[in-house]
Amino acid sequence: MSTPNKITVATTWLDGCSGCHMSFLDMDQRLVDLAQQIDIVYSPLVDTKELPDQVDVGILEGSISNDDDLEKAKTFRKHCKLLISLGDCAVTGNVPAIRNHFKLADVMDRAYRENVTLQPQIPTRCVPPLLETVKPIHGEVKVDVFVPGCPPHADAIWYVLSELIEGRTPDPSKVTRFGA
């Protein structure tokens, strides 16, 4: 349950590898301190299934590559006061965006027909359709804080969250960069 004066935080992953969330967990014992000040109200790391109506800080990992990613990004923007792009995939498109150099149909063929020996077919049921162009989060919705890195080091995530908790505006370039 969230206590009134704690900062509420929601996180989710779009087209990423979950590495940024792992780096978040790499804050190790600092997570205990953090738990005194923030409440994780929605995340792959907790059980809640619904994003609350009002969240203080939203953290997104991964790029926007399919309809579902786009929907999640918009929902986070709508319900979070402050939105953070965590990691290079979210900030630049990074590895997922390498496919932008090919036509989507060719990418699908490569993955589901050319390299497949058993029943080659393009999946359509229960998977969100891919977008033609992979974009960083700020290519679709407004983002307030950018934390580059693949993944950003736990120290960098700690720095950004601590600054925000103290009410300051973090300068992530002090502690991380593209590819860090």
Added chain:
Amino acid sequence: MPLPVTPPNIRAVTLKIDDQDLSAREDETIIEVCRENKIAIPSLCYLDGLSVWGGCRLCMIEIAGQGRLAAACSTRVAEGMEVRTNTERLQRYRRTIVEMLFAERNHVCSVCVSNGHCELQTMGQSCGVDHVRVPYRQTPYPVDSSHEMFRLDHNRCILCTRCVRVCDEIEGAHTWDVMGRGSDCRVITDLALPWGQSETCTSCGKCVQVCPTGALVKQGTSAGEMVKDQHFLPILARRRHAQ
């Protein structure tokens, strides 16, 4: 363009850079004086030992009384000059320039052979580029792996022409040149032959060492492995110009 030969009677001038009173030889450029006095000026095309190109515009500075910005690498000092190297306007321009370099071709630092040893990447961080505000162009460029020792990846090239200058001015081979305009502009070997077929290249590797990014690299390097060494340059440059 060869480096200017130092004439015999050079006078000293005094000038102000960021409120510091400094003296310099009148044939020096602003970037040289700044480097001597440990005043940081960002630069990508400038390299001590090569001729001045003035193409990247990262070294732009403000000179009192002049409305236009000047490039520190290609502007000589003058008596009484007052220079500002790091105003808010300059920071804004530099940041935009670096963002456009990232947006123009294709940079994926996390998997790049130069990750952690790249001047563009470091420049991005020091200019506060934590994201790129303009849309990425997303246009693929070719990779030339035909040379048995080296590789050229146009996706990472920022057209600084350091390779062109070092090959011409220091190695004396002039294998490299520049072809095309705008987004089609690219560096070429010989008359746009694959590098491996170049008859002029001596395989000395100087171009690879001076390239600021992961555009020119050694074959067989994987992510983060391409570390460059430019120590040879000022030494060889001094010897060449003493001849």
